[in-house]
Each structure stands twice: as C-alpha cells, then as structure tokens.
Amino acid sequence: MPVKAIAPDYVGEVKDSVDRFHGNIVVYVNWVDHLMFCSALAFPLPPDMSFGSLLSDLLPQYYGLHPDWARIDWAQARWELDRQPFTPDLEKGLAANGVGHKSVLRFTTPGLTGIDGSCT
Amino acid sequence: MRMMIILPFIGIIERETTMNVQKKISLKDRYRILTRGLDWETSYQPMGKVFPDVGFEGIKIRNWDDFNDPFRLTMDAYWRFQAEKERKLYAVLDSFSQNNGQTAITDGRYVNTLKLFLTGISPDEYMAHRGFAHVGRQIPNAGLRISAQMQALDELRHAQTQIHTIGQYNKHFSGLHSFRRMHDRVWYLSVPKSFFDDAVTAGPFEYMVAIGFSFEYVLTNLLFVPFMSGAAYNGDMATVTFGFSAQSDEARHMTLGLEAIKFILEQHEDNVPIVQHWIDKWFWRGYRVLTLVAMMMDFMLPRRIMSWKDAWDIYFNDAGGALFGDLARYGITLPKYVDVPAKEVNRLSTEAWSIFYQYTHAAAFHTWLPTDQEMDWLSASYGPDWDRLYRPRFLHWRQMEKEGHRYYNNALPQLCQVCQIPMAFTEPDDPTRVAFRDTVYRGERYHFCSDGCKNIFDHEPEKYVQAWLPVHQIFQGNCGGASLDQVLDWYGIEKGVDNMDYAGSPDERTWKEWEAMRGRVAG
Structure with a gap:
C-alpha cells in the first residue's frame, strides 16, 4: 500500500518532478574521500550542458577550494552514474551521457584522500 | 431546587442548591462529572x-472501555497545578529581566543554542498541541480524550513559556526575532518541521505512537535534559526554570504514551506489526532530529555537560533497553536499525557541525571552530579515530x-527525501564514505x-513524494x-547580523562590551 490515507485512492503531489525546474535537471555530484564537502553538491543544469563543461567550468568553482583538486589526474579518475560504473563522453551533453533528473555522479581520484589522508 | 444563575460575562450556569450547606463533591465524582458523555x-x-x-x-x-485514564485529573486541579508553576516561572523571568540575567551566562556563544531551540523546537511544541487536540477529537474513549486534551494544553503552554523565556534574550542578541517564519522556511529547520508535519498528518493512533510514545517516552530525555542541563551549566537560570516548569507535565505525558501503546497492543494481535512499524519509523525519525542536539552538546555549549555518546548510553541504551524489555511480552522488539546510532555515535556531532560551519552564511545562528582545548575534549570523548579523521579537518x-580564506561551501547540498538533513551521514561501517x-x-x-529513511x-x-x-x-x-541574499531575505535572516561566524558578529560585540563593563566595575 503506497500510503495509509482516509481516501482509498489517495495520490501525493510529486513536488520535484523535472517540469518544475525551468528546463533544468537536478544533478548531484560527490567527490569520494573528500568530506570537506559535507554532502554531494546539488546543481540545476541544462540537460544539453556538455560533460566537459561540467568538469572544467562548473566543478572547479566549488571543489577548487580543496588542495587536492589541482592534483587530480583525470585519466585515472573513476566515475559512477547512479551506482553503475560509467565513462563520461566529455563532448556530449549530460542527457546524452545518460545523466537524468536527480542522477548521482560520484568520482574517485586514486591516490588523493583529503587533508592529511583524513578523507576530509 | 435547581436554579439558573446568570453571571455577567460568564453566561448561564446551572447550580444545585439545597437548604443545607452545599456538600463538597469528591474528586472521583468531579472527574465523573467532568468526563460524562x-x-x-x-x-x-x-x-x-x-x-x-x-x-x-x-x-x-x-x-x-478497557482504557482507563491513569491520571483522573480534574480541570480545577489541572488549573491549580499549572497556575502555580506559571507563577514561579514568571517570577523568575521578572527577576531575570530586572537583574540582567543575560549577562550571567558563561559566554555569548551559548545563546546560539537558544536560537536553535526557539526556531527548531518551540514551534513544534505548538504542533504537538495541535496533534493532541486532534487525538482528543477523534478517539472515542473518555479517558484518552480528556488526557489528550490536557496534554494539548500542556504543549501550548510549553510553546508559550519558551517564547516568553527566550524572548528575554531577544532584547540583546540577534537571530531570535522571526522564529516562526524561520521555522517554516529555513533549510535546516525543515528537519524538525517535517518531523512534526509527518506526525500530525498521520492518523490518531500513529500520532499517539509517534509522539506520545516514541518521542515522549523513548527520546524526550535526549532532547530536554541536554538543553536544560546545558542551560544550568551555562548560567541560564531562565531556561532552567521553564525546563522545570515543563518537567512535571513530561512525566504525565510519558505515562499516557505508555498506557496508550499497551492498550492498543492488548486489544488485538493484528495491531502488533502495525505498531512495530510505527516504532521503527518514529525511533528513526526522532533519532535523526536529535542530530541537532548531538551537535549542540558537543560543539555549541561553552561549558559541556557530557558528550553525545554518554547521553546516548544513559538515556537510550540504559533507559530504553529496560522499556523494550517490558514491551517484549506483547511481541514488540527493539526498533529496526537500533544498532546504527551506536555505529554513528563517535562522528554524529562532528558531521553535523561540519555542515553548519560550511553553510554558516545561510544559518540563523553563529558558528565557530573548536579551540585546541575543545578538540582535546572531543578526542578524549570519541577516541583516536576522532583525531585521525576530524582534527585535520x-x-x-x-x-x-x-x-583570510574562510571556507564556505557555495553549492547547495543534496538532501534526504525523508529526514531532509543534508546527505552528510557516512556509511554505518565506514566513516569516510557518504551513505x-x-x-x-x-x-x-x-x-x-x-536505510532507516529509505524504509520509511x-x-x-x-x-x-510531497x-x-x-x-x-x-x-x-x-x-x-x-x-x-534574496533567499536570506525570504528566510527572515538579517545578513551579517544573524548569520556567519560568532567572531566579528554583533552578538560578540555585545558580549565583549558587557565583559569590559564587568572588568571596569571589578577593577
């Protein structure tokens, strides 16, 4: 039973459906082993924004504050999209890469484990 | 002879009179008359x-009819008790105000715990009032109905006395001016708000289990004792007094919650799995709200009472363990995921404070970094892992x-769909991985x-989904x-006054002026 309600056919209003974000999709990004950023970062992004632009224009504004950011060897980075291993195509847009509304992107940067190895 | 007496302003009351002196009605009869029909x-x-x-x-x-009111309190006795407590509380508040009690606290930082309380908890006392009024309206048993209604009045009184007490601080400190609006709008206050919205939109039985039992009985000590002891340890006698004023009500609320849940369980074996799920759910929801308390205890009190870990041991493991032993005969077991808080206990408060430190620009209270001495206390309380994982941070x-580059996180965080806290909690078995x-x-x-929030x-x-x-x-x-800036305006947070670090805030300035004045008087 999807809900206990007085009305037997009660249906809830989905508050975060994609049509409410003015053409954007919400994307969450998590940098593994870097808890200085307490949670995955949430962004409303145009679905045709290229993955390369996410990487070179958007993320440095936030993750760039971390001393590990400049040390990343992107050839070694491993990606997960919605818990599945994933290889992004930097030229293609987010949607064309399979990134959907409320998708979670996680990336691991081998050898980089935060401030003094504390995963911060 | 039965006669009608018309009293101005009160209306018409019916009164039995006899030729003799009126006989005093016994307590038992008074209760019967009060609840008749x-x-x-x-x-x-x-x-x-x-x-x-x-x-x-x-x-x-x-x-x-199997439910019997455990209190059988009459209305006149109720008013008498409450009026006495109010008299004492307001006498203390008067003297607090006349003697500038706000200058006697340990440190200006302490007031930030009151900001958290007033914006996060007091509006939910009011919601508890509405919830119990709803139970009283719907449940067709006289004893439950009258005691739920009295509890509804208690909760209203708690909201009111808290507002009046903390109002004393509003004259001198920032962040206390728009607590009601903030509660409805500010991001982290959606955590306690959604907790109570969830409860009051449930049916009356779930509400009784959620608030009457799980919250009042299992978790309330973890909310009130830390705040009230924190107040006592930090020289805030006004807040201690409202704590005492509420305490005798809490004892009654706990009894009602326990009697109600036993009654539901005794009525039919089919009720057991339904109640068990509610216990699982509300234990977890309550525990997640208590994250704010853990943070308050370990990071915000200038003079600490005990660590979150000690509080969890005393008030949940010891007290709660005995309670669930009692309920085992009904087939009720410890809540699902009860092992998770023990796994999170060493990091919960640090994960929470880290959230507020990096989002201080959007908070209605001030933040700061722990001093060396405070970090030593944290490491003594939480062991070598704390030094390894968090001191470097x-x-x-x-x-x-x-x-000159104070760290701010300028992106917004992903939130949990159920507890609405930023998804900063790490895996129960791995403190380095976000769950x-x-x-x-x-x-x-x-x-x-x-898993607890997903299960709900x-x-x-x-x-x-709503x-x-x-x-x-x-x-x-x-x-x-x-x-x-636009969001802060909408929240009712005054930029550069209510938010950001304590260092450099108007609150700190006020506190330093008072300290300087004391120095002049003493010198």
Whole structure:
C-alpha cells in the first residue's frame, strides 16, 4: 500500500518532478574521500550542458577550494552514474551521457584522500 | 431546587442548591462529572462519519472501555497545578529581566543554542498541541480524550513559556526575532518541521505512537535534559526554570504514551506489526532530529555537560533497553536499525557541525571552530579515530581562516527525501564514505541518507513524494529568488547580523562590551 490515507485512492503531489525546474535537471555530484564537502553538491543544469563543461567550468568553482583538486589526474579518475560504473563522453551533453533528473555522479581520484589522508 | 444563575460575562450556569450547606463533591465524582458523555455514541449519524480518522489505520479495538485514564485529573486541579508553576516561572523571568540575567551566562556563544531551540523546537511544541487536540477529537474513549486534551494544553503552554523565556534574550542578541517564519522556511529547520508535519498528518493512533510514545517516552530525555542541563551549566537560570516548569507535565505525558501503546497492543494481535512499524519509523525519525542536539552538546555549549555518546548510553541504551524489555511480552522488539546510532555515535556531532560551519552564511545562528582545548575534549570523548579523521579537518579550516580564506561551501547540498538533513551521514561501517540510498518510484528517483529513511519512504511513498525540500524549492524559484541574499531575505535572516561566524558578529560585540563593563566595575 503506497500510503495509509482516509481516501482509498489517495495520490501525493510529486513536488520535484523535472517540469518544475525551468528546463533544468537536478544533478548531484560527490567527490569520494573528500568530506570537506559535507554532502554531494546539488546543481540545476541544462540537460544539453556538455560533460566537459561540467568538469572544467562548473566543478572547479566549488571543489577548487580543496588542495587536492589541482592534483587530480583525470585519466585515472573513476566515475559512477547512479551506482553503475560509467565513462563520461566529455563532448556530449549530460542527457546524452545518460545523466537524468536527480542522477548521482560520484568520482574517485586514486591516490588523493583529503587533508592529511583524513578523507576530509 | 435547581436554579439558573446568570453571571455577567460568564453566561448561564446551572447550580444545585439545597437548604443545607452545599456538600463538597469528591474528586472521583468531579472527574465523573467532568468526563460524562465524552464517549458519547451517535444517534442519527454513523460513528464513522463523526469520527472518520479512527478506522483507516487498521488498528482494531475490541473494547474501548478497557482504557482507563491513569491520571483522573480534574480541570480545577489541572488549573491549580499549572497556575502555580506559571507563577514561579514568571517570577523568575521578572527577576531575570530586572537583574540582567543575560549577562550571567558563561559566554555569548551559548545563546546560539537558544536560537536553535526557539526556531527548531518551540514551534513544534505548538504542533504537538495541535496533534493532541486532534487525538482528543477523534478517539472515542473518555479517558484518552480528556488526557489528550490536557496534554494539548500542556504543549501550548510549553510553546508559550519558551517564547516568553527566550524572548528575554531577544532584547540583546540577534537571530531570535522571526522564529516562526524561520521555522517554516529555513533549510535546516525543515528537519524538525517535517518531523512534526509527518506526525500530525498521520492518523490518531500513529500520532499517539509517534509522539506520545516514541518521542515522549523513548527520546524526550535526549532532547530536554541536554538543553536544560546545558542551560544550568551555562548560567541560564531562565531556561532552567521553564525546563522545570515543563518537567512535571513530561512525566504525565510519558505515562499516557505508555498506557496508550499497551492498550492498543492488548486489544488485538493484528495491531502488533502495525505498531512495530510505527516504532521503527518514529525511533528513526526522532533519532535523526536529535542530530541537532548531538551537535549542540558537543560543539555549541561553552561549558559541556557530557558528550553525545554518554547521553546516548544513559538515556537510550540504559533507559530504553529496560522499556523494550517490558514491551517484549506483547511481541514488540527493539526498533529496526537500533544498532546504527551506536555505529554513528563517535562522528554524529562532528558531521553535523561540519555542515553548519560550511553553510554558516545561510544559518540563523553563529558558528565557530573548536579551540585546541575543545578538540582535546572531543578526542578524549570519541577516541583516536576522532583525531585521525576530524582534527585535520578543523586544523585545515583554521589555517584557511588565518590566510583570510574562510571556507564556505557555495553549492547547495543534496538532501534526504525523508529526514531532509543534508546527505552528510557516512556509511554505518565506514566513516569516510557518504551513505547513499535510493528508490525509483513511479519513474522518479528519490534519495535517502540511510536505510532507516529509505524504509520509511518505501512504506508510504505517496506521502513522501510531497516533501518540501528546501534545496529543490530554491532551484524551482519558490524562495524569494536565486541569489543567497534574496533567499536570506525570504528566510527572515538579517545578513551579517544573524548569520556567519560568532567572531566579528554583533552578538560578540555585545558580549565583549558587557565583559569590559564587568572588568571596569571589578577593577
């Protein structure tokens, strides 16, 4: 039973459906082993924004504050999209890469484990 | 002879008079008269139409008369007790005000715990009032009805006395001026708000288990004792007094919660799995709200009472363990995921304070980094892992401050769909990995911080798809605008006054002036 309600056919209003974000999709990004950023970062992004632009224009504004950011060897980075291993195509847009509304992107940067190895 | 007496302003009352001196009515009779007809049965409408909320939760009651009011408190006795407590409290508040009690606290930072309390908890006392009024309206048993109504009055009184008490501080400190508006709008206050919204939109039985039992009985000590002892340890006698004023009510609330749950369980064996799920759910929801208390105890009190870990041991493990031993004969077991808080206990408060430190620009209270001495206390309380995982974090942030680049997280955080806390909790078995859980429901993805929150969603997805998640609401343009300034305006947070670090705040300035004055007087 999807809900206990007085009305037997009660249906809830989905508050975060994609049509409410003015053409954007919400994307969450998590940098593994870097808890200085307490949670995955949430962004409303145009679905045709290229993955390369996410990487070179958007993320440095936030993750760039971390001393590990400049040390990343992107050839070694491993990606997960919605818990599945994933290889992004930097030229293609987010949607064309399979990134959907409320998708979670996680990336691991081998050898980089935060401030003094504390995963911060 | 029965006569009608008309009193100005009060109306008409009926009074029995005799030629003799009026006989004093016994307590028992007074209670009988007070509650007579409260369990009335309908004559020309079906009961289900007049009390529509009693049936839909699936709870089976064989005989409503089996519930006996454990207090049998009459209205005049109730008013007498409460009036006495009010007199004492307001005498203390008067003297606090006349003697400038706000100058006697340990440190100006302490007031930030009151900001958290007033914006996060007091509006929920009011919601508790509404919830118990609803129970009183719907449950067709005289004893439950009258005691739920009295509890509804208590909760209203708690909200009111808290507002009056903390109002003393509003004359001197920032962040206390718009608590009601903040409660409805500010991102982290959606955590306690959504907790109570969830409870009051449930049926009356779930509400009794959620608030009457799980919250009042199992978790309330973890909320009130830390705040009230924290006040006592930090020289805030006004807040201690409202704590005492509420305490005798709490004892009554705990008894009612326990009696109500026993009654429900005794009525029908089919009720057991329903109640067990509610216990699982409300234990977890309550525990997640207590994250704010853990943070308050370990980071915000200038003079600490005990660590969150000690509090959890004393008030949950010891007290709660005995309680669940008691309920075992009904087939009730310890809540699901009860092992998780023990796994999180060494890091919960640090994870929480780290959230507020990096989002201080959007908070209605001040933040700061722990001093060396405070970090030593944390490491003594939480062991070598604390030094390994968290001391480097705070030292790094301190270094950034020194270099003039105080760290702010300028992106918004992903939130849990159920508890609405930023998804900062790490895996129960790995403190270095953020925990991610998700569900796809009707083609839409939903994210959770924990198995506990996911379990709640999966039971009633139609309820939680409606969650008003502050981060998504900002993205949708429903919070005053897209810029931080616009959102702060909409929240009612005065920029540069209510938010940001304690260092450099008007609060700190006020406190330093008082200290200087004391120095002059003493010198």
